[in-house]
Amino acid sequence: MKKCLVIGVVLTALWSCQSDDAPAYTATPMPLDIPAFFASSILPPVIPLDNPQSVEGVALGKKLFYDPILSANGTQACADCHLPSNSFTDNRQYSIGSEGDVGTRNSMPLFNIAWNFEQRFFWDGAEATLENQIFEPVVNPTEMNNTWRNVTESLDASPIYPELFSAAFGTTKIDSVGVSKAIAQFLRTLISSNAKFDRHLTDQVPLTPEEQRGLAIFLDESRGDCFHCHGNPNTPLWTDNRFHNNGLDEFFTDRGLGAVTGDPRDDGLFKTPSLRNLAFTAPYMHDGRFNTLEEVIDHYSEGLVYSETISPLMKNVATGGVHLSPEEKSDLKAFLLSLSDQSFIENPVFQNN
Amino acid sequence: MNISVLTRVSIFSLSLLFLSACQDDDDRVAQEVTPEFIWTQNWDGAPLANADFDVTPLTNANGETLTLSKLVYLISDITFTNAQGESFSAGDYNLVDAREGLGLSFSPDVLIPEGIYTVAFRFGFDDEDNALDYAFLNSADGGWNVPAMLGGGYHFMRMEGKYINTQTIPESEVNFQYHTIRAADPSTTPVTLQDTSFLVNLGQVTIDENTTIEVKMNVAEWFKNPNTWNLYELYTMLMPNFDAQVLMSQNGANGVFSLGTVTD
Numbered sequence: 001m002k003k004c005l006v007i008g009v010v011l012t013a014l015w016s017c018q019s020d021d022a023p024a025y026t027a028t029p030m031p032l033d034i035p036a037f038f039a040s041s042i043l044p045p046v047i048p049l050d051n052p053q054s055v056e057g058v059a060l061g062k063k064l065f066y067d068p069i070l071s072a073n074g075t076q077a078c079a080d081c082h083l084p085s086n087s088f089t090d091n092r093q094y095s096i097g098s099e100g101d102v103g104t105r106n107s108m109p110l111f112n113i114a115w116n117f118e119q120r121f122f123w124d125g126a127e128a129t130l131e132n133q134i135f136e137p138v139v140n141p142t143e144m145n146n147t148w149r150n151v152t153e154s155l156d157a158s159p160i161y162p163e164l165f166s167a168a169f170g171t172t173k174i175d176s177v178g179v180s181k182a183i184a185q186f187l188r189t190l191i192s193s194n195a196k197f198d199r200h201l202t203d204q205v206p207l208t209p210e211e212q213r214g215l216a217i218f219l220d221e222s223r224g225d226c227f228h229c230h231g232n233p234n235t236p237l238w239t240d241n242r243f244h245n246n247g248l249d250e251f252f253t254d255r256g257l258g259a260v261t262g263d264p265r266d267d268g269l270f271k272t273p274s275l276r277n278l279a280f281t282a283p284y285m286h287d288g289r290f291n292t293l294e295e296v297i298d299h300y301s302e303g304l305v306y307s308e309t310i311s312p313l314m315k316n317v318a319t320g321g322v323h324l325s326p327e328e329k330s331d332l333k334a335f336l337l338s339l340s341d342q343s344f345i346e347n348p349v350f351q352n353n
Numbered sequence: 354m355n356i357s358v359l360t361r362v363s364i365f366s367l368s369l370l371f372l373s374a375c376q377d378d379d380d381r382v383a384q385e386v387t388p389e390f391i392w393t394q395n396w397d398g399a400p401l402a403n404a405d406f407d408v409t410p411l412t413n414a415n416g417e418t419l420t421l422s423k424l425v426y427l428i429s430d431i432t433f434t435n436a437q438g439e440s441f442s443a444g445d446y447n448l449v450d451a452r453e454g455l456g457l458s459f460s461p462d463v464l465i466p467e468g469i470y471t472v473a474f475r476f477g478f479d480d481e482d483n484a485l486d487y488a489f490l491n492s493a494d495g496g497w498n499v500p501a502m503l504g505g506g507y508h509f510m511r512m513e514g515k516y517i518n519t520q521t522i523p524e525s526e527v528n529f530q531y532h533t534i535r536a537a538d539p540s541t542t543p544v545t546l547q548d549t550s551f552l553v554n555l556g557q558v559t560i561d562e563n564t565t566i567e568v569k570m571n572v573a574e575w576f577k578n579p580n581t582w583n584l585y586e587l588y589t590m591l592m593p594n595f596d597a598q599v600l601m602s603q604n605g606a607n608g609v610f611s612l613g614t615v616t617d
Contacts, residue, residue, distance in 0.1 A: 221593055222590045235492070265406070312514055312515055313513065
């Protein structure tokens with residue numbers, strides 16, 4: 001008990017001694033505008049305590065996202081591979097870096113990423129937080145091919161950035177942490193919640209009979225059974241943000257999650273993409289192998305290929321899939337497209353202006 | 354600043370609280386405690402660890418060889434009943450992911466006086482709990498909820514894996530999905546529903562400060578008793594299969610769960 005008393009007294013004393021006179025700078029708070037259905041159905045967004053959303057931080061992040069200053073030769077911005085008109089991915093099979101190098105993976109669309117609860121980014125989950133993820137493209141030789149030292153020097157020398165940094169973080173010291181925090185803040189504002197299907201749920205906008213039948217196939221265990229990985233109408237994300245082998249290949253040239261974890265059980269596993277905004281995000285899959293949704297649906301219907309790590313959720317692998325009829329396929333496609341959100345790609349707040 | 358004064362005041366009162374809590378310690382009055390539950394999984398006694406998933410061949414009662422890829426299950430309403438018939442329950446739930454090692458230990462949000470209790474819990478959700486909306490479960494494991502078309506509510510268990518089909522030449526691997534939910538027959542309007550969650554009675558446990566209670570799941574029992582499970586017939590599309598849900602529930606209520614080690 002004596003010990004407790006001492007601790008208590010010390011605690012109190014310590015606190016009273018702390019001075020008030022180091023006023024931490026706070027930018028103007030700008031909480032995320034969370035859609036009602038998100039707020040009511042799923043957990044709150046993941047926002048690190050040391051990087052609260054602010055008006056100035058988001059503005060700086062947006063500026064950086066669209067500015068080729070981050071690439072070594074000043075030709076490539078994040079937005080060159082993450083275009084607003086493509087729901088923040090691009091329409092190439094493989095991304096092309098600032099020096100013209102061709103990557104090995106399809107770019108990824110960016111929306112609702114604050115709700116990636118497990119915070120594993122990239123097709124293979126290689127990055128553990130959004131802030132961390134942003135360090136990567138800048139220095140990746142097949143992307144922006146820069147060094148952080150060079151980035152901070154260019155930003156320091158620019159006529160606008162020191163001021164923007166000081167407004168966002170209260171310091172003119174520009175470093176990689178500040179850059180990644182600001183861009184992360186901007187990316188968290190990219191919320192897509194206004195597809196026809198969303199309006200169907202909130203405002204009873206009717207689905208067409210095709211869309212309705214497509215939804216039934218999507219949820220039907222004997223036909224699509226897509227929902228165990230891609231979510232269902234009770235939640236707004238349309239992905240589980242987890243990693244699966246959906247039966248694309250017998251052998252893997254890209255081990256995906258397996259190369260990150262070193263566990264052969266993870267070979268050929270890739271992150272489930274959200275099914276929102278498919279109208280704008282072709283080509284599809286981690287290597288952009290499918291140009292159309294028809295090809296994707298054909299894959300699930302009759303193109304499944306066995307490999308040891310294939311997900312147990314894949315049905316009838318021995319015969320390539322569940323063999324949907326042509327009508328079922330076009331219904332499924334109609335439903336998938338009802339998840340595309342035109343107002344998201346047109347939102348002026350997200351554009352470079 | 355106002356805020357910092359406030360914080361300081363609350364830290365000060367916290368310290369006071371701290372002091373009085375320390376004093377209580379000296380003159381031991383009957384304590385209220387929260388036991389901790391440890392969920393373990395085995396196959397007829399052989400423990401199932403992460404390394405066994407996708408790797409270790411297991412043989413079920415019907416003789417099929419299988420591997421497990423996933424084992425996630427929901428328990429709810431842990432209840433402590435004393436000799437006077439008085440019950441304590443937080444009415445909360447826990448999701449266990451055996452492979453990922455999530456939710457393996459759980460303390461229900463309840464304080465009970467030390468003593469001897471009959472301890473019970475529910476596998477899955479009863480209809481009352483199944484009717485509510487849980488942001489955590491909606492966000493867990495890619496959406497733990499069940500689409501309305503399949504009867505709504507929540508999954509109780511997702512056990513997935515592959516069994517060896519020895520009837521093809523050569524032998525082949527077949528995916529199975531042993532998913533348990535409230536039994537629903539979507540072919541009727543409205544959907545016919547039957548509560549297939551079940552109560553598990555762990556028997557009497559003496560609960561003191563720091564008691565931990567192991568609850569063992571023998572996964573092999575899901576395939577055993579009273580219904581010998583034939584994976585060739587029942588391996589997929591079990592969610593909309595009303596009768597299969599009832600059979601799974603019967604097996605679950607029969608020897609899947611048992612009390613393990615109790616420690617203080």
